[in-house]
Amino acid sequence: MSDIALLSTVEQAGLIRRGEISSRELTEHFIERIERLDGEINSVITRDFETAAAESDSADAARQKGEPMGLLHGVPITVKDALQTKNLKSTGGATELQNNVPTNDAAVVASVRREGGIVMGKTNLPRWSGDIQAYNDIFGTTNNPWDISRGPGGSSGGAAAAVAMGFTSFEIGTDIGGSIRFPAAFNGVWGHKPSFGVIPTTGYLDHVNGGVNEADINVFGPITRSAQDLELLLGIMKRDSPPWVAELGSVPQNLNDLRVGAWLDDEFCPVDSEVREHLDKIVNELEKDGLSVDRTARPELDPDEGAMLGLWLVQRATSQSTDSDGPGHRIWLDQHARREELRLKWAQFFSNYDAVIMPVCFVPPFEHQQDGDFRSRTLICNGEERGYIDVVKWTTMVGMAYLPSTVPPTGLGASGLPIGCQVVGPYGGDKLTIALAGRIGDLMGGYQPPPRAL
Incomplete structure (x- = not known):
């Protein structure tokens, strides 16, 4: 597996941190893959490549100056379109929000950006994240990378397909009835549905006035190409604002x-x-x-x-x-x-x-x-x-x-x-x-x- 786009997030972040590849090079590589390969998959449905390229240049400049680097410094990603993303169209897959451009990030998107993640675009989903497939009236249908006659699972289907295809370093999915688990299973990638409440879920677009409240059962979680990435991203995304600070159990040595x-x-x-x-x-x-x-x-x-x-x-x-x-x-x-x-x-x-x-x-x-x-x-x-x-x-x-x-x-x-x-x-x-x-x-x-x- 020599293509850098198919490496894990931990590996990609390490390459950038050590200067073995620049953020701009990795970003351009993802962009090239999306433009060349996503036509028959239709996973990355809103794209802001110009901003991503500029942010990657800033990340490279900061590294060269010796400035502090977050755990995801210069790592390019896409985000499920159910999450509010600042200055980037965020629709929830619903025509009612097809022109919605939030002024704030969902809390989990903000936490990823604080660690240096760069948002390149948004991925497809069913209307209001309400199906085990990924299609809607705005962006059409996302296909399974293993067989385009089949669905990628849902509702985070575009997200998991993008991870499987090497269009993004990782993804942020949502899960209320299986919406991380089905896509991870159907696309052959890793997915983690956290314990309820561990990761803040504000900024979730599941109805016209969504984004403020946190729905019962619903969780956000990472979709990745390695288990190590899941652990890293859980630590970055988890709730850490007092008095609500998530403390998770340990793992036996053996x-x-x-x-x-x-x-x-x-x-x-x-x-x-x-x-x-x-x-x-x-x-x-x-x-x-x-x-x-x-x-x-x-x-x-x-x-x-x-x-x-x-x-x-x-x-x-x-x-x-x-x-x-x-x-x-x-x-x-x-x-x-x-x-x-x-x-x-x-x-x-x-x-x-x-x-x-x-x-x-x-x-x-x-x-x-x-x-x-x-x-x-x-x-x-x-x-x-x-x-x-x-x-x-x-x-x-x-x-x-x-x-x-x-x-x-x-x-x-x-x-x-x-x-x-x-x-x-x-x-x-x-x-x-x-x-x-x-x-x-x-x-x-x-x-x-x-x-x-x-």
């Missing part, structure tokens, strides 16, 4: 001491045989590498209840983008109370296990579907028609409980498409899930660029 569960399939949402075969392969590799994995590990909860409660809570958390007044607050409180009971069930489970490996999606990356909606679309699994809504069952039962989840690249399934897993841990166990996912990624070959990225 990962072989971890108590790991594997919940790879379940009658509440059976997975496709190709997915199951690949998940078994992942666990087999872990066991060969010395980890003990309990394939019978399950939290003592009804997974279907957890998934459907999660979907209900997600729908309420996103209701400002609809015409609905939503339920009364008492109804929400009753559902929230039930959620807290299920969170206690998860906490009890994690008193016996450090992490559990689960599916992300019950099927491999699927073909574009733009007719109908969540309720009417269907997918084929093991030769049978299943409701599209089943896509989010494995992700919402985790997200609604505020748990961290890391998706590593694990290679290709039998059909030649990426298939991922999610490594789920206790609340605040973000560093642990990243570490274990890192082990899995290493065993399964790590990030591999799609052929059209080479």
Whole structure:
């Protein structure tokens, strides 16, 4: 993998810091790749290359003068179009905001800029981040780099496709129902959905007046080409303004001491045989590498209840983008109370296990579907028609409980498409899930660029 665009953020930042490559050279290289390769992918939909080039020149000048350099000094990136980005069109994928140019950055974008990151453009998504695909009426459809007849996942689909294609050093995604996890799994890259509240989510454009409040369940997190990048960016992005300062748990020195569960399939949402075969392969590799994995590990909860409660809570958390007044607050409180009971069930489970490996999606990356909606679309699994809504069952039962989840690249399934897993841990166990996912990624070959990225 000799192309510098396909290196990790840590590697790219190191090259700039040591003067082995200039920020301007790396920025121009990304720009050239976007202009040459993004036509059939359609991931980077708003571009500000002139400003990025000028900022890269400033970064190079600062280095030559010996000025202090941040952890991301001179590193060029793109940002999901759901995040407010100062002086750069930010639409949320909605026609109502197609001419919106914010005067402030989302808090997470500002934190990346403080460390020297340079924003080159924005990446595609569904309207108000509300689908497991990435298309809208402003910018059209983003295609999966591994097979352009299929979607890249969503809602951070343009973001993950850009990372996979080497159009950006890393990306900032959002996840309320799986919007980091699906794209990471479908594109063969790394993604981390943090514990709820760890990273500030102000500046999120999920409705016309969005950006001020922080929605229930929703999180921001990094999408990258290495586990080391996830850890670096989590540290940069996490909430650090008193009194709200995120303190995350530590990681055991020897990962072989971890108590790991594997919940790879379940009658509440059976997975496709190709997915199951690949998940078994992942666990087999872990066991060969010395980890003990309990394939019978399950939290003592009804997974279907957890998934459907999660979907209900997600729908309420996103209701400002609809015409609905939503339920009364008492109804929400009753559902929230039930959620807290299920969170206690998860906490009890994690008193016996450090992490559990689960599916992300019950099927491999699927073909574009733009007719109908969540309720009417269907997918084929093991030769049978299943409701599209089943896509989010494995992700919402985790997200609604505020748990961290890391998706590593694990290679290709039998059909030649990426298939991922999610490594789920206790609340605040973000560093642990990243570490274990890192082990899995290493065993399964790590990030591999799609052929059209080479």
